[in-house]
Amino acid sequence: MEAILRLFGEYFFKFCKMSGYDRMLRTLGGNLMEFIENLDALHSYLALSYQEMNAPSFRVEREADGRMLLHYYSDRRGLCHIVPGIIEAVAKDFFDIDVTMDILSMNKEEERTGKKEHVVFLVVQKSHSQMGRAKPNRLKGNQDIQRDQEALEAAFLRMKEKYLSVSVCPVKKSHWEVVRSIVMFGKGHLVNTFVPVYPERLWIEQKTFCNAFPFHIVFDESLRVKQAGVNIQKYVPGLQNQKIRLDEYFSIIHPQVTFDIFSICKFINSQFVLKVRRERMPEAWKSQPALKLRGQMIWMESARCMIYLCSPKLRSLRELEAHRMHLSDIAPHDTTRDLILLNQQRLAEIELSNQLERKKEELRVLSQHLAIEKKKTETLLYAMLPEHVANQLKEGKKVAAGEFKTCTILFSDVVTFTNICAACQPIQIVTMLNSMYSKFDRLTSVHEVYKVETIGDAYMVVGGVPVPIGSHAQRVANFALGMRISAKEVMNPVTGEPIQIRVGIHTGPVLAGVVGDKMPRYCLFGDTVNTASRMESHGLPNKVHLSPTAYRALENEGFEIVERGEIEVKGKGKMTTYFLIRNLHASEDEIMGRPHSRLDRKGEQKREAASQCQIFFPLTISDVFSGALGHVGSAWVIPLHDFLWVEAPKDQSNQDEHLHPG
Structure with missing residues (x-):
C-alpha cells in the first residue's frame, strides 16, 4: 500500500502540471525548501476559490549538513506516504x-489543535553531479557496502536525536555558516551564495513605519502588544492599549495551533490568519462580520519580539463594504488591493458564466417545450390535411391539384337525424356525434383510408387518394362494414336504441386539391363525388349501397354482394345498384381491428383441421384487402396482431419459404 500511495503522489504531481498549475508551482521557490515552505501560502490562495478545501500543512526545519526535516500535518490519516x-x-x-x-x-x-496526524520526514538530497561521481564506486566489496550502511544508520540516529533537541526559535548564525548551509542545500550555483548587507541602524521613524505598514502588530514572548499600525488600531480599538495581550483580542484561524510563542515559532514559515474576537469589539460593531488578518510572523532576535505583518483578509468589494472599510485603508504597496479588484472581476465573470448557464438551461427547457408544441401542431395539421400536402404548405409552396384516374368515395349519414336534433338538447347531439365519429376515425387508421370531412351527420371518406393504391375499393368496403358495426354501439338519445346509418359507395375518377387560404381544406371534385352522395341518399338504413362501378371493383374480391335492382337516381336516371353484405374472408374482429386471443385462433384451427392442411404463410391486412387472396379459393383467415395467417390449400404446399409452425 505504501508503494501504491507513493506512485499516486508522483502521478498527482504530473496531473497538476497537465492541469495548468505548472507555472504556478515553479514560481513557489528557487529551491526545494522554499518550494515546501510556500505550499501553505498556495493552499491559502486556492482556498479563496475553494472555500471547502481542507488541505494538509507543511513545516520545514533546515540543517547545516544539507538535510532537512519535513513536518506533515493532515486530517486524513494514512495518506502520509503520498x-x-x-x-x-x-x-x-x-x-x-x-x-x-x-x-x-x-x-x-x-x-496543532486542528489536525489529526503529524509525520516527520527526514529529507536527504544529492545533486546529479555528486551521483555521477559516485557511479564508479558501485563495484565495492561487501565490506564497503556494509560499512556505508552502518554509517548511514548512525547518521540517521544522530539526526533523530538532533530533532528531539531542536530549538524553539531560530538562532543567529555567522555569515560563513549561512553560506555553507545554502551551498550544501542548493544546487551549488554561485547565485545561491548571495549574502545581503544590512545598515548599522534603521533609518525610519516610528510614526512613518506605523503609517507605511498600517496593518502590523509587534508583541513580545508573553504576547504583550508593543506597537500596532494606525489602521489596525482604527478597526481594533483595543490595540491602542499597549498593556493588553494579543490572544485577548485575536484567535488563530490558520495554522490551527495554540496561541503561544512556542507554537508560533515552530510554524513561523507558515502564513498566519488571525480573527478578531467579536466580544472585544464595540457594541455598535458586533453586528458586522469579524475582521480577519492574513500575514507572516517574523522573529526579531535582538528585541526578543515577534512582528506580525498582515493585511485584511478580503476577497471582494462586498466584504470590504461589510467591514465598513475602503481601499484607501490598505497601503498602496499592499497587493491586497489588486487581489480584491481582480477577485471581484473574477466573481463577476463567474456570476456571468452562471447566468449564461442558467439561460442555457432555460433555453434547453423552452426548446423541449417548443418541440412538444410543434409536434402537437404537426399532429393537428396532419389530421386536417394529407402529410405531403401539409409539408408543402409549411414550406410556403403552392399545392397543385392532382387528378386521380380511379378511387373509391364513401358517404354516410344518420337516419332521421333531423328528428333527433329536434327532440334532444344540443349537448346530447354533440355527445352522440363525437362518440360515433371517434369510432369511425379509428377505423380510418385500421383500413388506411383518408377522411375528407364531416358536415353535420355526414361522414366522407376516400380510398386511393391522396396516395394511389390498387386496393382502394376493398379498403373502403371493409371500412363501410366496420362503420355499420360501430354504429350499433352508439345510442339514439331519443329512443335509447342503436342509431341507424346509411352508407353509399362509388368508384371513379376525381380531381383533388387544396382550396382556400384561411383554414385550407383538401377537397375532391368531380362527378364521382356527386354519384357517391346519391348512393348514400338513395340507400336504406343499415345498408351499404354500391354503384355499378363500385360493384365491379369489388367483384371476385371475397365480398358477399346482392343486387338491389334498377332504381331511379336523381340527376343520373336509372341505375342498377347493389348492397354490400359482408367480407367472406374476414371476421368481425378483423374488420374492427381488434386483436385475436391465442385460444380463439387455436379453436378455429381445430375446427378446420379435418378438411385443410396446416401450411401457413403471412400476409399483411393490406395484402388481403388488395386482392392477394383472390387465387387462394376457399382459404380462410386467422388474425395475429398486425398479420393475417392464411391457410392455403394443399396444392400450394410447395411454397416452402412461407412455412410456419402452427
Whole structure:
C-alpha cells in the first residue's frame, strides 16, 4: 500500500502540471525548501476559490549538513506516504536533484489543535553531479557496502536525536555558516551564495513605519502588544492599549495551533490568519462580520519580539463594504488591493458564466417545450390535411391539384337525424356525434383510408387518394362494414336504441386539391363525388349501397354482394345498384381491428383441421384487402396482431419459404 500511495503522489504531481498549475508551482521557490515552505501560502490562495478545501500543512526545519526535516500535518490519516512521491517528483522535475525521504516519527498530532496526524520526514538530497561521481564506486566489496550502511544508520540516529533537541526559535548564525548551509542545500550555483548587507541602524521613524505598514502588530514572548499600525488600531480599538495581550483580542484561524510563542515559532514559515474576537469589539460593531488578518510572523532576535505583518483578509468589494472599510485603508504597496479588484472581476465573470448557464438551461427547457408544441401542431395539421400536402404548405409552396384516374368515395349519414336534433338538447347531439365519429376515425387508421370531412351527420371518406393504391375499393368496403358495426354501439338519445346509418359507395375518377387560404381544406371534385352522395341518399338504413362501378371493383374480391335492382337516381336516371353484405374472408374482429386471443385462433384451427392442411404463410391486412387472396379459393383467415395467417390449400404446399409452425 505504501508503494501504491507513493506512485499516486508522483502521478498527482504530473496531473497538476497537465492541469495548468505548472507555472504556478515553479514560481513557489528557487529551491526545494522554499518550494515546501510556500505550499501553505498556495493552499491559502486556492482556498479563496475553494472555500471547502481542507488541505494538509507543511513545516520545514533546515540543517547545516544539507538535510532537512519535513513536518506533515493532515486530517486524513494514512495518506502520509503520498508526500514522498510528490516531493521526490518535484525535486527531480523542478530542481534536477534526487531526494530520499524516510519517516522519522509518526504520531498523533499534539502541536496543532486542528489536525489529526503529524509525520516527520527526514529529507536527504544529492545533486546529479555528486551521483555521477559516485557511479564508479558501485563495484565495492561487501565490506564497503556494509560499512556505508552502518554509517548511514548512525547518521540517521544522530539526526533523530538532533530533532528531539531542536530549538524553539531560530538562532543567529555567522555569515560563513549561512553560506555553507545554502551551498550544501542548493544546487551549488554561485547565485545561491548571495549574502545581503544590512545598515548599522534603521533609518525610519516610528510614526512613518506605523503609517507605511498600517496593518502590523509587534508583541513580545508573553504576547504583550508593543506597537500596532494606525489602521489596525482604527478597526481594533483595543490595540491602542499597549498593556493588553494579543490572544485577548485575536484567535488563530490558520495554522490551527495554540496561541503561544512556542507554537508560533515552530510554524513561523507558515502564513498566519488571525480573527478578531467579536466580544472585544464595540457594541455598535458586533453586528458586522469579524475582521480577519492574513500575514507572516517574523522573529526579531535582538528585541526578543515577534512582528506580525498582515493585511485584511478580503476577497471582494462586498466584504470590504461589510467591514465598513475602503481601499484607501490598505497601503498602496499592499497587493491586497489588486487581489480584491481582480477577485471581484473574477466573481463577476463567474456570476456571468452562471447566468449564461442558467439561460442555457432555460433555453434547453423552452426548446423541449417548443418541440412538444410543434409536434402537437404537426399532429393537428396532419389530421386536417394529407402529410405531403401539409409539408408543402409549411414550406410556403403552392399545392397543385392532382387528378386521380380511379378511387373509391364513401358517404354516410344518420337516419332521421333531423328528428333527433329536434327532440334532444344540443349537448346530447354533440355527445352522440363525437362518440360515433371517434369510432369511425379509428377505423380510418385500421383500413388506411383518408377522411375528407364531416358536415353535420355526414361522414366522407376516400380510398386511393391522396396516395394511389390498387386496393382502394376493398379498403373502403371493409371500412363501410366496420362503420355499420360501430354504429350499433352508439345510442339514439331519443329512443335509447342503436342509431341507424346509411352508407353509399362509388368508384371513379376525381380531381383533388387544396382550396382556400384561411383554414385550407383538401377537397375532391368531380362527378364521382356527386354519384357517391346519391348512393348514400338513395340507400336504406343499415345498408351499404354500391354503384355499378363500385360493384365491379369489388367483384371476385371475397365480398358477399346482392343486387338491389334498377332504381331511379336523381340527376343520373336509372341505375342498377347493389348492397354490400359482408367480407367472406374476414371476421368481425378483423374488420374492427381488434386483436385475436391465442385460444380463439387455436379453436378455429381445430375446427378446420379435418378438411385443410396446416401450411401457413403471412400476409399483411393490406395484402388481403388488395386482392392477394383472390387465387387462394376457399382459404380462410386467422388474425395475429398486425398479420393475417392464411391457410392455403394443399396444392400450394410447395411454397416452402412461407412455412410456419402452427
